[in-house]
Amino acid sequence: MTSLARDWLSPPRPALPAVVEDERERRRIKLELLIVFSITLGLSGARSLVSLLNSLLQPTPLSKQQVALNAPQEALDLLDLLAQLLSVVQLIGWGALGGYLLYRGGIKLASVGLTWRGKDALWGVGLAALIGIPGLALYFAAWKLGFNLAVAPSTLDGTWWRPIVLVLSAFGNAFAEEMLVIGFLLTRLRQLAFRENSAVLAAAVLRGSYHLYQGFGGFVGNLVMGLVFGRIWQRTTRLWPLIVAHTILDVVSFVGYSLLKGHLSVLP
Template identity: 45%
Template sequence: MAATLPVEGVSRRTLRSETWIVLALSLGASGVSALISFVGSLTRPEGLKDQAATLNGSYAPGRPWLDLAWQLFGIASALVPVLLVAHLLTREGAPGLRAIGFDLRRPWSDLGRGTLVAAGIGSAGLAFYLVVRAAGANLTVVPESLPEVWWKYPVLVLSAIQNSVVEEVIVVGYLLRRLDGLGWTPYAALAASALLRGSYHLYQGVGGFVGNMVMGVVFVWLYRRWGRVGPLVAAHALLDIVAFVGYGLLAGRVDWLPTA
């Protein structure tokens, strides 16, 4: 189980405020945005599966260098909350992100575990998505709609890594450490983490919400067992890389993959 130390000299009120601020600057805000987007999708005349949720799109169509600049800026700026978390962990006397197991002490172990987790979740997740979309409970997810330029796949890989680092560091490592420190029970902390993960995927539809909640439960359980977010970052990055790059290579070339 991951160890959680109290923050000496810091009140519970301060810890609660700090946690809310971190979430408001990152995935908590994404959860609110996803809810608004989902309401918008529900109130459109067409069904959910006839609408698309694009994950990686162009910021400047027809202007590849400007588009690249925006892509890299978006990836870099999204990582700022992770730097804030590292600062807050260091402030409490912990060794920064190493306190939650995000470091290079066990790279091959983290990658090996992450690969196994990604293989299991990826196959089940794809099947679940296809079923719920066919049932009309999910939008058509378009992992990428970037132009065919030289930087397309490197940017998709960087985007996948950014997603994995932000989500696992904040939603698992940091949030559980703070909720444990505030006296939440392990089950309550698990529910909060899983619900948050589901919330910011709600823009994809009911399937995106439920599927990611289940993934959140699995990831919290694994974090408690291993005490490291490293394997979870590796697993999430592999899942997104396969989804983003795979869609770019297969969309329109296979019949089973839905496209917008």
């Protein structure tokens, strides 16, 4: 095995952030993790598990059931727009909470990759292609085999604001997930002396858990995405390429589905 392959498969732990030795501070970090994820993506994971169990208990097979990712929240058009925008604000707030807690804990946001570089966009596009094409194939395979629900990325009607909201929602999802699951969680696990492989696996399982409402394919696909994204961050400490890639994946999924629904019979 070459040194390059070994560094990617079993990377050494970086010197920074330093492992926290003080027991009181370690308890504070653990409590912080518990609180943050109990009100954000960890809670979403628990709800997704309940949703999947409910789907499995239905007489209808999983592949015959449908779940919408972006659905109307209010009956009146203007109120629905406001509700959709508030959902985006919540997602960005979740990500900002993780960043703020790192900053208050003495971690510079630049050290987790939240400084923009010119190549971040290009890396993001390439990473989106790397993840998106196999991910789409996995989804369709899981759906056809009966392991996944039919996922409708958007059931919003043809209002003028639909594309804008879908793009903002894509960014909100990307910022919240990558900031919390990668930048925040992996940094805190390093401070708690987790091994790099153990940490990236834990983060990937968390990412998969809050997609369980889609079915087993949604869990596996996002687990793999989490392993790839987590390892790239561990090796590069660049967060923006992950946010860009995730945003592109969701924009293509949300907006593309809205434009192609009714024109391609393969779409649910």
